[in-house]
Structures are given as structure tokens and as C-alpha cells.
Amino acid sequence: MNETTSNEDSSAHFDHPTGLRLYVVFLALALSVLIVGLDASIIATATPRITDTFSSLSDVGWYGSSYLLTACTCQLAYGRVYQLCSIKWVFMSAVLIFEVGSLITALAPTSSAVIVGRAISGLGFAGIGTGSLIIIAYAVPLQRRAFFTGIIGAMEGIGFIVGPLLGGVLTTRLSWRWCFWINLPVGAITAIVIGFFFRPPRQQPTPTFTQDLKEFDWLGTFTCVPSILCLLLALQWGGSKYQWHDFRIILLFVLFGLLLIAFTAVQRFSKATATISSRIARSRSILFGASFAFSLSAALAIFSYYLPLWFQGIKNASAEASGVMLLPVILGMIVGSIVAGSIVTYIGYYLPFMVLSGILTPIAAGLFTSLSVNSPKSVWIGYSALAGFGAGLGFQQPILAAQTVLDQDDVAMGTSIMIFAQTLAGAIFVLIQNLKKEVPQINPDLVLEIGATNLRAAIPAQLLDAVLKAYNKAITRTFYAAVAMSALAFVLSFGMELKSTKKVAHDFRRQFSPCEEASVYAIPM
Known part of the structure; x- marks a missing residue:
């Protein structure tokens, strides 16, 4: 009898949940991801009311x-x-943050307090996104995990699209502060459920808090965090507050x-405590997957x-x-995530969906560049649905x-690296947005200052047609960058290893005694 079978037999003596x-x-977990998705996008509709409250346009x-x-x-x-x-306590701490x-x-008396609150929420978001997928990794066997991760991704997409809609309703009928009050009961429910129903496996002997502090990569963190901060601040201020x-x-x-060079050096020479160990850094699938x-x-x-826009x-x-008009993208992404997750659960191979995503997404991005002032609804809906579906796959x-x-020991960091790559890309490509001057008679900053929704009211009638065409040209040009990035994703997919979730011996139970297994492991067939 092999070790796995023995563990399964022994575990029958323990009371596993249904x-x-x-x-x-x-x-x-899905609710936790939903609220962070909401929080990321709801600020768009809350911002005008916040600036009205504090007179804080700057x-x-x-x-x-x-x-x-x-x-x-x-x-x-x-x-x-x-x-x-402990996975459970770190996740619950992230929810608390x-x-x-x-x-x-929600209680902010000043604009500065709003900014501080948002920064603290972002710190919690970082732990919730990673933690939800790590808990799924401990709770669901690898061969069935794709479907669950697909649903988690879909929930974040739902939160992202519902955010502006819900924010509009709350700010109009109640107050912008309710955009943040709603997070509190959902977060409390999440923390209570995880606290009572999830018991992660623990290695023996259990390390002490002092040992954990010694093994944490302090030097790496003190070089990595300010490095990324400098990059994002440069992109935030460049071309707006300061010239490039x-x-x-x-x-x-x-x-x-x-600082990035220093972080790389620290990782190379601090082998025992490195944030990104050499075995992770050498993995082809990690390098190409993160890219x-x-x-x-x-x-x-x-x-x-x-x-x-x-x-x-x-x-x-x-x-x-x-x-609402962005719904085809989000719904397409949700469908793509669920379809890919379901099929990967059945066939075991995820690489074909990375390749297919790298084909469909640049096609959709290319189609977006052809949008014109007179493009009918059926056209942009079709393009949007294709873009979302391709990306979702x-x-x-x-x-x-x-x-x-x-x-198993590296899964938490591997998951974190992938989410870091996704989050960093989103931050970079939102922070560097800029609208070029296309009409000589129009102030180059006018469109940005008055807002897209007030465009027609602010532009003289004799210039409106030219301005709309110029605005359309400026917006559609940005989709060439999306073509390039998604086409690069297609190329990078060929650097991945061809692995099957059904063939890889990656069962978490093998490394822990039966009584220490994740207590939500039992899944009905």
C-alpha cells in the first residue's frame, strides 16, 4: 500500500466536513473577491461627490x-x-485591514483621510486576492481546481462592472460614504466563515513567531516595496504633475x-530567506506565466x-x-473564465487556453481600432464580447x-507572483493614460478637464464633428497598445511547459499527517 492510500485510510478516523x-x-472567498472588485471600481462614481464634499479637485x-x-x-x-x-490568520488579517x-x-473628515483609507484598503486587497486562491489550492484537489479558480476570477469581474453601477445608485440616493460602508458586513461574514470552517494543514513542528520573523525576507521587502513605489509614482506624476x-x-x-537591482542581488544571495527562491525563479512556467x-x-x-471614455x-x-455598456466585456470574460475552468477540469491541460486567449484577444483589440463615430451598437457589443471572452480564457x-x-511549499509565492504581475500591469497601463491634442482650435487639455460626458456641451457646434472624429481617433489609437500586449501574450504562451493537472503528483495531503489536512478537502462527486 502506498503512502497516499495509507493516509487516506488513516484520515477516515477524523471528522472531515461534508x-x-x-x-x-x-x-x-467569492464574496471577498467580489467586494475588492467592487472597491477597485466603485471609486470612479464616488470621486465627483468626494471632491464636492471636500473641495479637493487636486x-x-x-x-x-x-x-x-x-x-x-x-x-x-x-x-x-x-x-x-497560518494561511487562515493571514487571510483574516488581510480582510481586517x-x-x-x-x-x-467611510468616516473620513478630510480628503487626506480618504486617501489614507484607500491606501489601507489596497493593502488588504493585496492579501485577499492572493489568499483566496491559496485557500482554494488547499481546499480543492489540483485536478478540480481550474473550475473554482475560474469562478473566483469571474466574481472579481462581476465586482468590477457592478462597482460603478452600484456606486452611482448609492451616491445618488444615499451618500458616497455608503460605497465603503457596504464592505463592512460582507468582510465580516467572510472572516467569520473562514475562521470557523477552514482549518489549514500545519507542518510539524509548528514554527514559532520568532522563527517566522527570522525567516521573513526583510531586506528583500525593503528593496522591493520602494522599488515598485518609485515606478508607480513616476508613472502617476509623469506628464501630469511634472514633465517627463x-x-x-x-x-x-x-x-x-x-532598488530593483538590489532586490535581485538580495534574492540571489539570501537563499534561505529569499522572497523568490531560486527554484521558483528558475521555473520556466513561472517566468513565462508571469509575463x-x-x-x-x-x-x-x-x-x-x-x-x-x-x-x-x-x-x-x-x-x-x-x-452598463462595458457589460459585454465583463460578461464575455466571466463566460470565458468559467468555460476554460470547466474544460481544464475535464481534460487537465491549461496551455491550449493560454494560446487561444493569445489569438482571440489581439483580434478583438485590432477590431477596436476600427471603431468610428458612427459605429452601430451591434459592432461594439460584438467586439467587446470577443475581447472579454478571449481574455477570460x-x-x-x-x-x-x-x-x-x-x-506545495512554493504555491503561495507562485500564486502571489502571478497576481502581482496582473495587478502591476493594470496599475501601469492605467497610470500612463494620456489624450493627445488632435484639433488645433481646441485646448489640448480641454477634453480631460471637462470630462467626456460634457464634451458636446463644451465644444462649439461648428467644431463638434471635427472634435468627435479627433477624440475617436485618439481613443482608438490606444487600442494598438492592447494589440501589441495581447499579441505578446500569445508569443509568451509558447514558453510554458505542457503540464496536466491530472498527471502531476501534487496532492497536498501527502505532506501532512491526516489530522492536519485542510478540513474542507472532502468534495462531493
């Missing part, structure tokens, strides 16, 4: 970017913490490069930012209506690849 308990945990950019800054900079550090500490940030934002050739922007880029995730997420960020400026849609596959090719 399949219902698994789905209760999964529902809690702070507008920070309401969204402070969230992205902390979410990106702390992502890899969370991966290391999840490796060293997110809740504290939401509470501060300003010494402050140049200094930030130089510091980013130097694929970055490229595909960059294309998605371009879609999600510029399509609403096109709807508002060209189709004269309100901010709320433009969120490949979005979760790098995470599944990391959990397939890595040893």
Missing part, C-alpha cells in the same frame, strides 16, 4: 492610485507571509532601477479604461451608462500553472 462546508468556504488622482500603490507594492511580501504563517481602510474612508524630463521623474526611475499574465492584464486595463465621448453616454491559467509546476 461537501456543503466546502461550498460555504468557497462562497465566502486630490482626484490619489483616490484611485493610492489603492493601486499599496496593492502592488505589498503583493510579493504577502506571498512570503503566506508561506511562513481592508475593513479598517473601508471604515476610515523633470528631475523628480528621472530620479524616481533611477531609484526604481537601482503572460502581465501582458494580458495590460490589454484588459486598456479596454476597461478607454472603452468607457469612448462610450461617453462618442456615444454621449453618462458615466453610469458607460458602465487565459486570465486564470497562469495561476493554475504556478500551482501545477511548483512544490
Whole structure:
């Protein structure tokens, strides 16, 4: 009798929960991902009311970017913490941090307090996104995991699209503060469910808190976090607050490069405590998977930012209506994620969906470049659905690849790396947006200042047609970047190893005694 069989027999003496308990945990994780998706996008409709409350027009950019800054900079550090500490308690701590940030934002007496609250929420978001997928990795066998990760990805997409719609309703009928109050009960439910129903496996002997502190990569964190922070601040300020050739922007880029080199050196020489161990760094699937995730997420960020601007400026849609018009992208992505997850669960191979995603997404991005002022509804709906479906097919596959090719001890960091790549791409390609001057008679900053929804009211009638065409040209040009990034994802997919979730001996139960297995492991057939 082999070791796995023996463990399964022995585990029969322990009271494992039924399949219902698994789905209760999964529902809690889905809710947690939903609220962070909501929080990432709901700020768009809350911002005008916040600026009205505090007369803080100069702070507008920070309401969204402070969230992205902390979410990106702390992502890899969370991966290391999840490796060293109890998964359950780290996840619950991340939920608590997110809740504290939401509470501060909801009660904020000043604009600065809103920014601080958003930054704290972003710190919690970084741990929730990674932690939900790590808990799934411990709760669901690898061969069935694709479907569950697909649903998690779909829930984040739902949150992203519902955010502006819900934000519009709350700010109109109640107050912008309710955009953040709603996070509190959902987060509380998530923490309670995970606390009572999920018991992660523990290695023997259990390391002490002091040992965990010694094994944490402090030097790596102190070089990685400011490195990413310098990059994102340079992109946030460049071309807006300061010119790109300003010494402050140049200094930030130089510091980013130097700190990145320092972080790489620390990882190379701090083998025992390195955030990214050499065995992870040498993995072909991790390198190409993270690059694929970055490229595909960059294309998605371009879609999600510029399509609403096109709807508002060209189709004269309100901010709320433009969120509705983005539904084909989100619904397509949800369907793509679920379809890919279901089929991967059945066949075991995730690579074909990365390749297919790399084919369909650049085609859709290319079609977006052909949009005109007179494009009918059927055209942009079809293009949007194709873009979402193509991206959805490949979005979760790098995470599944990391959990397939890595040893159990490295799954937390591998998952964190993939989410870091996705988050960083979204932050970069949103922060560097810029609209060029196309009509000599129009102030180059006019469109950005008055907003896309007020375009027709602010432009003289004799110039409106020319301005709309110029605006359309400026927006559709940005989709060439999406073509390039998604096409790069196609190329990168061929660097992945051809692995099957059904053939890889990657069962977490083999490394732990039966009584220490994840207690939600039992799944009904």
C-alpha cells in the first residue's frame, strides 16, 4: 500500500466536513473577491461627490492610485507571509485591514483621510486576492481546481462592472460614504466563515513567531516595496504633475532601477530567506506565466479604461451608462473564465487556453481600432464580447500553472507572483493614460478637464464633428497598445511547459499527517 492510500485510510478516523462546508468556504472567498472588485471600481462614481464634499479637485488622482500603490507594492511580501504563517490568520488579517481602510474612508473628515483609507484598503486587497486562491489550492484537489479558480476570477469581474453601477445608485440616493460602508458586513461574514470552517494543514513542528520573523525576507521587502513605489509614482506624476524630463521623474526611475537591482542581488544571495527562491525563479512556467499574465492584464486595463471614455465621448453616454455598456466585456470574460475552468477540469491541460486567449484577444483589440463615430451598437457589443471572452480564457491559467509546476511549499509565492504581475500591469497601463491634442482650435487639455460626458456641451457646434472624429481617433489609437500586449501574450504562451493537472503528483495531503489536512478537502462527486 502506498503512502497516499495509507493516509487516506488513516484520515477516515477524523471528522472531515461534508461537501456543503466546502461550498460555504468557497462562497465566502467569492464574496471577498467580489467586494475588492467592487472597491477597485466603485471609486470612479464616488470621486465627483468626494471632491464636492471636500473641495479637493487636486486630490482626484490619489483616490484611485493610492489603492493601486499599496496593492502592488505589498503583493510579493504577502506571498512570503503566506508561506511562513497560518494561511487562515493571514487571510483574516488581510480582510481586517481592508475593513479598517473601508471604515476610515467611510468616516473620513478630510480628503487626506480618504486617501489614507484607500491606501489601507489596497493593502488588504493585496492579501485577499492572493489568499483566496491559496485557500482554494488547499481546499480543492489540483485536478478540480481550474473550475473554482475560474469562478473566483469571474466574481472579481462581476465586482468590477457592478462597482460603478452600484456606486452611482448609492451616491445618488444615499451618500458616497455608503460605497465603503457596504464592505463592512460582507468582510465580516467572510472572516467569520473562514475562521470557523477552514482549518489549514500545519507542518510539524509548528514554527514559532520568532522563527517566522527570522525567516521573513526583510531586506528583500525593503528593496522591493520602494522599488515598485518609485515606478508607480513616476508613472502617476509623469506628464501630469511634472514633465517627463523633470528631475523628480528621472530620479524616481533611477531609484526604481537601482532598488530593483538590489532586490535581485538580495534574492540571489539570501537563499534561505529569499522572497523568490531560486527554484521558483528558475521555473520556466513561472517566468513565462508571469509575463503572460502581465501582458494580458495590460490589454484588459486598456479596454476597461478607454472603452468607457469612448462610450461617453462618442456615444454621449453618462458615466453610469458607460458602465452598463462595458457589460459585454465583463460578461464575455466571466463566460470565458468559467468555460476554460470547466474544460481544464475535464481534460487537465491549461496551455491550449493560454494560446487561444493569445489569438482571440489581439483580434478583438485590432477590431477596436476600427471603431468610428458612427459605429452601430451591434459592432461594439460584438467586439467587446470577443475581447472579454478571449481574455477570460487565459486570465486564470497562469495561476493554475504556478500551482501545477511548483512544490506545495512554493504555491503561495507562485500564486502571489502571478497576481502581482496582473495587478502591476493594470496599475501601469492605467497610470500612463494620456489624450493627445488632435484639433488645433481646441485646448489640448480641454477634453480631460471637462470630462467626456460634457464634451458636446463644451465644444462649439461648428467644431463638434471635427472634435468627435479627433477624440475617436485618439481613443482608438490606444487600442494598438492592447494589440501589441495581447499579441505578446500569445508569443509568451509558447514558453510554458505542457503540464496536466491530472498527471502531476501534487496532492497536498501527502505532506501532512491526516489530522492536519485542510478540513474542507472532502468534495462531493
